[in-house]
Amino acid sequence: MANLSLRIPDDLLARFYLWTADKGGRASALRRLIGEAASGASPASTRLPARPVKLTVRLAEEDISALKAEAGAMSLTPNGWAAALIRYRLHQKPTFRREEDVALIAIQAEYRRIGVNVNQIARALNTAVLEGRSLDLEIAFLEDLRTELRAHLSTLRAAFEGARAYWDTAW
Secondary structure, eight states: OOOOOOOOOHHHHHHHHHHHTTTTOHHHHHHHHHHHHHTTSOGGGGOOOOOOOOOOOOOOHHHHHHHHHHHHHTTOOHHHHHHHHHHHHHHOOOOOOHHHHHHHHHHHHHHHHHHHHHHHHHHHHHHSOOOTHHHHHHHHHHHHHHHHHHHHHHHHHHHHHHHHHHHOOOO
16 A cells, blocks of 8 residues: 655644544544545546665675765765665666766757758758868868867766766675
8 A cells, every 4th residue: 555745834734633523633634535536537537657676785784884974976966876775786787976967968969060060061062062172171171070079978988987886886
């Protein structure tokens, strides 16, 4: 059986208690209200979403202190840090620090910008009759884009390698 918890203002709760006094109490009244509200929903659509499974780990005081320090350095809660470690070990998907996430978003934006430029060049090469010097300029521009793209790829690779190195542990 599921448990429902919510926060409401004190005065609203006091008025609700008064209202439920002749209806069998608050739990009974709430069950009735929820039942009436959900009566029109079909059973197939009333399935609760799957909840994450809770895992409890007991640690020594020195271990929990170290865990809190590591989690704090990553801007994660201790539970979030432990989940990220487990997720990495199971799926090889690293969790990044907030500033690394921001950097990866910036790199993605740069790739989009470069992609737009490459598309413009491709269109120009396909539609224009390029002879001599203009073609040389377009090829030089493509070489500049290739250099810039390689630099961004290098930065991206370093970020992933850094995250993997952080989460890799010797077992």
